[in-house]
Amino acid sequence: MVKLRSILKWSFIALILLFIYFPIIFLTINSFNESDVIQTGWSGFSLDHYRYFFDFENEPIRVVGQTILLAIVVALLSSIFVTIGAIGIFYSKKHAHNTLSAMNRIPVINAEVVTAISFALFVSFFNIDKSTYIPLLLGQMILCTPFVVLSILPKLRQMDNNLYEAALDLGASPTKALFSVVIPQILPGIIAGFLLSITLSLDDYVITAYTKPDSFMTISTHIYGLDKNNVVGPKIKAAYWAFTAIIFFIIVLVVIIVNISAYQKTRSKKR
């Protein structure tokens, strides 16, 4: 009885994992397929799609590069800016604290398309030139900063406030106390917020589409555009299968490493 339940339990977990991973694995297999059209089926092993992807003459790798660059810039700006802001919010009086938290929640609960068009209207209302990349950077920051705030604030709450006072009493300037006492304590929150910003920025389609300069492309807008205009760029599409496969391999590697390190940790504890 107990055994049957356990079998049912784990087959359910396995089934859901299969649902989550199957499309990605399917694409990974096809990235080694000579053909670049899925319907034709398996037409032989080839690394052509990888060769195409890694050729800097072609669009995909350049698009991937600039998407990653954009994500890093947005994440850096967001986490530095928000670290300052979150410390401020934390020490604000109750009324200001609540107002700021409420404003911070708006982009979190709002539909992305509403955030995107409202900001796009703002950009056209004040005649800001999209080709300056300023709307794109600000737009993506709107997307990321609320989540950075939400990952830093709990760390501020856990912080031992006496340490800051002690630093001041021992003669540190407030700036120095902030940098050498407060910041190190909330660093895990800042890093979590930074990483989260990177994934949000990498993933984003809607806000990017509304705020980017016309010639600029990210992974999301590039692939979506291929589908939308029906300009069938089968080679480009297949190159992105290769890219998906590469990320999948990285994921598998990370999961294995985490597994091994977790296993070793529990083993060393036993000793």
Add this chain to the structure above:
Amino acid sequence: METLKKQPFRPHFSRKLLAIPYGLFLAFFVVIPLLIIIYYAFTDDNGKFTFEYLRLFFNESGGGLKGFLTSYNFKTIMRSLFISLVSTVICLVIAYPVAYIIAKCKLKNKSVLLLMFVVPMWVNFVLRINALKELFIWLGIYNKSNTWNVVNTIIGMVYDFLPFMILPIYTTIIKIDNSYLEAARDLGSTGARAFLKITLPLSKAGIMSGVSMVFLPSMTNYVVSNYLTFRNVKIIGKLIDDYFMGDLWHDGSLIALLLLLFMFLVTWLTGGFQADEQTETRGTSLW
């Protein structure tokens, strides 16, 4: 001695002032844009105040209430609601057992198992949807019929948003003090009864948080519905996008405003305004 003298003259550094730049950022780039939406929804091309677009929305083709109930806008809203309700229920039905099994299992490294449900999110969202689309093409169900298109959209939404449902539920279940359940067992309660009376109510915050993370995006994420159905399933997010792409900013703004009000209503109903950062999904628990 010198420092002692200096101290009274040092202006007291107030840390709360640090909130000003971020406060201004939010006011300028979040609040003002929303006010601009309201402005566009209730003015015409000459900037004159009007209810015309509100009237048009509810009375697109004339014919009063009956006209509205058969209008394109109303059908799109109903379709969006249907898709997002079904997606949310499926996500919940899958996510709760998954979160429960992982949280209660005897494995030492539960977080590794949880990680396996979360890491696919590292693959770019459009790439993931693209993988699903290629799979649908291969299975022969891509753009096969209207029904298949709706089914495929729902599969896409579930596929995309499932981790957002698993994480908050897992976070709340793992926090439940085991001694409650032991006490229930000692007092003669069966496993099912203990679950219904203790685990389920105590994980309500996680369910609510998960529902709000899935329900609203699956009404508006038109990338999923467009990409998986050869642009044959219109949801409300696409409706707004279409108006803006067609330069009909006033009509688009009005629908965006209505959607915004709906969001606030749902968030208020699911208690999202009181939710503390601990149950915030896309936040820290991801890492």
